[in-house]
Amino acid sequence: MIVADWLKKAVDHLNARKVPEAEANAEFLLAHVLKTGRVEARAQGARALPEKQGMNYWNLVMERGRRIPLAYVLGSQPFCGLDIEVTPQALVPRPETEELVEDCVRRLMPRAAEDLHLLEIGTGTGCVAIALASRLPNAVVYATEISQTALKLAEKNAMRHHVARRIRFIQEDLFKAGAAPKRWADLVVSNPPYIPTAEIRKLEPEVLREPFLALDGGKDGLDAVRAIVASAPRFLKPGGFLVMEIGSDQAAAVLKLLLQSGFAEASVKKDLQGLDRIAAAKMVE
Numbered sequence: 001m002i003v004a005d006w007l008k009k010a011v012d013h014l015n016a017r018k019v020p021e022a023e024a025n026a027e028f029l030l031a032h033v034l035k036t037g038r039v040e041a042r043a044q045g046a047r048a049l050p051e052k053q054g055m056n057y058w059n060l061v062m063e064r065g066r067r068i069p070l071a072y073v074l075g076s077q078p079f080c081g082l083d084i085e086v087t088p089q090a091l092v093p094r095p096e097t098e099e100l101v102e103d104c105v106r107r108l109m110p111r112a113a114e115d116l117h118l119l120e121i122g123t124g125t126g127c128v129a130i131a132l133a134s135r136l137p138n139a140v141v142y143a144t145e146i147s148q149t150a151l152k153l154a155e156k157n158a159m160r161h162h163v164a165r166r167i168r169f170i171q172e173d174l175f176k177a178g179a180a181p182k183r184w185a186d187l188v189v190s191n192p193p194y195i196p197t198a199e200i201r202k203l204e205p206e207v208l209r210e211p212f213l214a215l216d217g218g219k220d221g222l223d224a225v226r227a228i229v230a231s232a233p234r235f236l237k238p239g240g241f242l243v244m245e246i247g248s249d250q251a252a253a254v255l256k257l258l259l260q261s262g263f264a265e266a267s268v269k270k271d272l273q274g275l276d277r278i279a280a281a282k283m284v285e
């Protein structure tokens with residue numbers, strides 16, 4: 001069978017399984033098997049695919065047809081220009097979280113020459129900590145996470161991107177964060193689990209393959225946000241920033257929490273889809 005026929009068969013299979021963007025998915029999987037880019041893979045339509053590669057491709061297409069996230073099938077996901085290894089033990093990095101990183105970088109760039117100390121809460125694959133360490137060459141990042149398997153993956157990703165020396169991965173429950181050395185951080189960042197428990201089962205089948213722990217924000221989705229807003233003042237230097245990704249309908253509640261905790265300059269920025277997404281505030285001097 002030629003490549004174009006395999007592609008058509010794959011698109012039909014994925015459409016039948018109601019996989020969103022079936023064509024793009026079929027092309028990404030083909031590119032993975034051919035070890036090339038998506039456009040280059042499509043351009044090879046007229047050539048015959050060797051049987052072994054054809055079987056390999058079909059196995060991946062079937063996996064995707066079972067609504068396993070594309071990133072889990074491929075084993076990696078691009079994030080802030082970095083190739084991040086992913087497994088079902090950690091959340092797949094999202095495009096909106098790139099904006100969380102950009103917001104932190106914008107705040108810290110004027111001080112990039114200084115020795116900066118950052119805390120990330122709930123590091124998952126390590127994507128945020130690694131992107132920040134890559135963009136801020138003088139920063140040391142403390143990255144906490146409750147899941148030991150996610151932490152192992154994050155360490156591997158940090159090594160792969162040559163920033164492991166500047167990231168300390170720590171297993172810690174954000175709800176039980178112990179007495180920390182006071183006010184050492186220039187910035188606290190988190191993409192916490194923020195989906196209300198009852199909403200989770202209504203999400204796409206792909207999301208349900210991701211760790212529940214990475215999604216579940218409790219009854220109103222704000223359990224982790226509340227704990228982070230309450231604990232961040234213990235870590236942050238005066239003038240330091242707290243930056244969090246939040247649910248698109250949580251802006252008012254999060255702004256209220258930030259102001260009640262004595263933060264200043266609380267704001268919420270929209271993501272590229274125009275949805276409220278990045279909450280930030282400054283620790284008072």
Ligand SMILES: C[S@@+](CC[C@H](N)C(=O)[O-])C[C@H]1O[C@@H](n2cnc3c(N)ncnc32)[C@H](O)[C@@H]1O
Nearest residue numbers: 093122123124145146173174191192193213214
């Ligand atoms: C939404 S994911 C974010 C992962 C990654 N930082 C990213 O942006 O892709 C939230 C992360 O918080 C972790 N987490 C959940 N509950 C936690 C807790 N009680 N203490 C520490 N980390 C927790 C999850 O395991 C998950 O990795």
